[in-house]
Amino acid sequence: xxxxxxxxxxAEALKSIVLNQSFWITKSDYLNDxxxxxxxxxxxxxxxxxxKMDKNVQKYIMDQLSxxxxxxxxxxxxxxxxxxxxxxxxxxSENEGYSIGIDxxxxxxxxxxxxxxxxxxxxxIITEVMYSNEVGDEKAVRDELLPFIHFxxxxxxxxxxxxxxxxxxxxxxxxxxxHSAYSSEMEERIVIICEKNSEISKCEEFRVLRxxxxxxxxxxxxxxxxIEIPIKKxxxxxxxxMDVTEKSLFYLLKRKYPGLVERxxxxxxxxxxx
Numbered sequence: 001x002x003x004x005x006x007x008x009x010x011a012e013a014l015k016s017i018v019l020n021q022s023f024w025i026t027k028s029d030y031l032n033d034x035x036x037x038x039x040x041x042x043x044x045x046x047x048x049x050x051x052k053m054d055k056n057v058q059k060y061i062m063d064q065l066s067x068x069x070x071x072x073x074x075x076x077x078x079x080x081x082x083x084x085x086x087x088x089x090x091x092x093s094e095n096e097g098y099s100i101g102i103d104x105x106x107x108x109x110x111x112x113x114x115x116x117x118x119x120x121x122x123x124x125i126i127t128e129v130m131y132s133n134e135v136g137d138e139k140a141v142r143d144e145l146l147p148f149i150h151f152x153x154x155x156x157x158x159x160x161x162x163x164x165x166x167x168x169x170x171x172x173x174x175x176x177x178x179h180s181a182y183s184s185e186m187e188e189r190i191v192i193i194c195e196k197n198s199e200i201s202k203c204e205e206f207r208v209l210r211x212x213x214x215x216x217x218x219x220x221x222x223x224x225x226x227i228e229i230p231i232k233k234x235x236x237x238x239x240x241x242m243d244v245t246e247k248s249l250f251y252l253l254k255r256k257y258p259g260l261v262e263r264x265x266x267x268x269x270x271x272x273x274x
Contacts, residue, residue, distance in 0.1 A: 004101040004232055005079035005188050008092040014100065014234075018256050021227050022220040025192060027204070028074035028175050030214045037069065039132065040174040043141045051145075056153040064167030065174075073201050074175050075192040075217050079104075080185055081128075084268050087184045089237045096240060098249070101233035108190065110227060114219060115192055115200060122194040127176040131183040144169055192217070231257060238268040 009017070017023060029037060041062070048058045080088055083099045104126060112124045132139075144166060156163060175191055194200045203221065206213045220227050234253065236246060250265050 003103055003105060004083075005081065005104045006083040006099040006101050006235075007077075007079050008085075008088045008097055008099050010097045014098050015252065017100065017229065018231070018252055020220070020223050021229050021256070022218055022223065023077055023229070024207070024216045024218055025075040025077045025190075027215040027217075028076050028191075030212075031076060031078075037174045039177050039179065040065070040141070040170060043132065043177070044145075044170070047141055047145055051149045053149055054152045056156065057148065057151050060156050060163060061148070061167060061170075064164060065170050068167055068171035069174060071196060072171070072193055073196055073198070075194075075200075076175060077190040077192075077219075078185075079188045079190070081188055082186050083233075083235050084270060085184065085186070086238075086270050086272065089239070089268070089270070097237050099235045099237075100231055101235070103230040103232055104188070104190075106230040110229070111190065111192065111219060114227070115194075118203070119194050119198045119200050122192060122198065122200055124190065124192050125172075126188060126190050127172075129182075129185070129187040129189060130173075130177050131180040132177055141170065141173065144173070228256070231260075233260075233264045233266070236265070236267045238270040238272040240267065 013024075044062065044065070079102070080099070082088075083101055085099075088099070089097060108124060108126055115122045115124060148163075148166065151159065176189070178185075178187070192200065200217060203217055204215045205218065206215055208214075231253070234249060236249065240246070246265055246267065250260075250262060253260050253265070
């Protein structure tokens, strides 16, 4: 099913997703890649240096990008395009986890409807992550910036709308660029975008991770009965060796998904004991 995206998680989180029909969605500047959102600035500086763009044009683009990043909150829910990845099993699912296959089109529509009811100006998008080195790999932003390389200070006023559209595109790109060290994740991510003072942001909660307090929002916090996350299949990590694990997973899923059959549950094909 090419329309499926896969969320890697542990047993407790899977139980909550299934029984509560909810997801925790993390604020973007608290994700694991410390270069996220910062990397876009480094790529821009590298491009400006290479192309020797007008200094005032450079400053205006950077200022507008900073404005968009500072005025909006971005909350990210991460998925992968692959359902059986050893690095993802090891990193995100505590070595004894699951990958949940979800229909992305159905899920996106659910998210949009849910968050629009809280904030009519909110946006929900899905984007494939691009992987880039920190500096010297400006291709991620090159196509967007090339039409502006010959603009000068006078163009800032006469073509303001174009500059503002560029800054918004770059802001959107800022959460879809990660360091190339994470490329094995093959990530697609769902992003909820809202203003800083949105009712969505006012609903933030916090989880503790290694002594830090990580803000997140909850999809379907109120456990509405009309919401059913479109889970289509689940795969067990290669470290599950007990027969009762697959049996108990199927029993749990049937509680909310009576249409699922045993072939929708499978074991990782990766040959690994530990």
